[in-house]
Amino acid sequence: MVAEKRLKVLYVCPFAHYTGHFPWEAAHETRALAQAGVDVSLLTFCGVTDQAEVKVPHTIVRQHIKLLMSLHHIADFLRRWKNTRWFSMFLETYLTVAVAISLKQKQNYDIIHLRDGEPFLFLPHLLSLRRRHCNWVISLTGSNLITMATHPSLFSALRKSFRLFLYTIYVRILTTKLWQPVYRSSLAKNHFIFLTQNKTMQQNFESYMGGVLTGKVLCLSLGVNEIVEGVSREEARRYFRLPQDKRVFLSFGFLHDGKDIETIFSALKDVPDAVLLHGGDEMFKLHLPNSADLAKRYDMLERAIIKDYYIPEEEKPYYFFAADAIILSYTRQFLGTTSLLWQACRFGTPVIASDNGQLRELVETYNVGLLFEAQNSDSLRQAILHFISLKPREIKVLKDNCHRFAREFSDEKWAQKCLEIYSKVLASKS
Numbered sequence: 208m209v210a211e212k213r214l215k216v217l218y219v220c221p222f223a224h225y226t227g228h229f230p231w232e233a234a235h236e237t238r239a240l241a242q243a244g245v246d247v248s249l250l251t252f253c254g255v256t257d258q259a260e261v262k263v264p265h266t267i268v269r270q271h272i273k274l275l276m277s278l279h280h281i282a283d284f285l286r287r288w289k290n291t292r293w294f295s296m297f298l299e300t301y302l303t304v305a306v307a308i309s310l311k312q313k314q315n316y317d318i319i320h321l322r323d324g325e326p327f328l329f330l331p332h333l334l335s336l337r338r339r340h341c342n343w344v345i346s347l348t349g350s351n352l353i354t355m356a357t358h359p360s361l362f363s364a365l366r367k368s369f370r371l372f373l374y375t376i377y378v379r380i381l382t383t384k385l386w387q388p389v390y391r392s393s394l395a396k397n398h399f400i401f402l403t404q405n406k407t408m409q410q411n412f413e414s415y416m417g418g419v420l421t422g423k424v425l426c427l428s429l430g431v432n433e434i435v436e437g438v439s440r441e442e443a444r445r446y447f448r449l450p451q452d453k454r455v456f457l458s459f460g461f462l463h464d465g466k467d468i469e470t471i472f473s474a475l476k477d478v479p480d481a482v483l484l485h486g487g488d489e490m491f492k493l494h495l496p497n498s499a500d501l502a503k504r505y506d507m508l509e510r511a512i513i514k515d516y517y518i519p520e521e522e523k524p525y526y527f528f529a530a531d532a533i534i535l536s537y538t539r540q541f542l543g544t545t546s547l548l549w550q551a552c553r554f555g556t557p558v559i560a561s562d563n564g565q566l567r568e569l570v571e572t573y574n575v576g577l578l579f580e581a582q583n584s585d586s587l588r589q590a591i592l593h594f595i596s597l598k599p600r601e602i603k604v605l606k607d608n609c610h611r612f613a614r615e616f617s618d619e620k621w622a623q624k625c626l627e628i629y630s631k632v633l634a635s636k637s
Contacts, residue, residue: 430621457530465541
């Protein structure tokens with residue numbers, strides 16, 4: 208009896224060495240695929256942040272291409288400054304995608320799964336022009352679309368900062384319809400499926416660049432593994448020297464253009480018994496205020512603990528178990544997927560969330576917390592006071608619902624849906 212051939216997937220994450228969701232997804236999505244029976248390997252540019260544990264075979268571009276070391280050095284040099292980091296990311300993506308295509312040919316991978324096709328979505332198409340029958344699955348967060356929606360004019364970006372102005376020009380160049388012939392030619396020769404994390408982004412990408420991706424965009428929600436056991440609340444608070452008898456609210460994750468942490472400080476300044484715990488890297492912020500400066504501006508220095516660096520996986524439980532709730536605050540224009548909702552539910556931490564698109568829908572559907580009007584500090588303050596007034600049994604309901612959410616969006620279910628999508632790609636004829 209001949210054994211069934213296992214599906215062979217090259218999971219590609221060019222930005223796994225940055226902070227945010229990149230290293231997290233590179234480690235846990237590949238593990239989920241492997242557990243589902245996929246023969247999966249990981250390709251990164253220069254490893255995974257904090258040497259996060261990777262359970263699958265892992266190839267690093269910098270070690271793979273000895274002839275292009277000069278380009279590696281250029282990327283390293285450009286990464287040092289915020290104004291040039293985007294050029295570094297371009298080089299990193301170019302080299303990683305080029306190596307992925309080479310490995311696909313040499314090692315006979317069935318599918319290349321590119322984690323985060325943005326901001327350089329044209330690159331897989333450009334580099335596939337000389338290929339045929341290359342199978343791609345590319346995930347999209349909508350970061351380019353969100354930037355364009357948040358800053359519809361260059362003047363609006365310039366009013367906030369010159370750095371944001373440069374980045375907005377950069378995004379406009381990346382999304383211009385001049386790339387359309389490249390997309391069409393590549394799509395005619397190869398098989399592509401694009402994955403968004405919510406229906407709104409799926410609809411937006413269906414009309415992207417004059418509808419060039421129409422019929423090739425699917426929605427796949429994030430997956431997460433539930434954490435049942437962890438450090439105790441008391442131990443977590445001792446870790447940060449937080450008072451045991453105060454209400455602690457968490458702000459977490461790296462800052463990006465869609466986040467609105469100023470509303471959090473503005474709301475909490477008039478809730479004297481509340482303490483803010485903030486953890487997350489601020490390296491990508493283009494014009495957002497510094498969290499330490501906000502603590503000073505809103506007279507919160509004595510009631511705020513600021514950890515403005517990347518929080519490794521082993522430290523996450525301390526943040527989430529120390530908090531009574533996490534505040535998910537986003538701008539009105541932000542319609543992307545809030546991966547922090549998955550993280551909060553993973554740890555059973557109730558949320559106080561701004562009423563943005565999918566975020567509002569999920570919080571209401573699963574009853575995992577409270578909502579407030581986006582960018583309205585008075586509304587957030589009322590939500591915080593409402594949360595403080597909840598009885599212990601009401602808090603328990605929210606926590607139980609968080610775990611229900613995590614089971615509903617488990618890694619296992621995510622991987623099975625991925626397998627169905629891979630099957631569609633392999634069955635594709637155009």
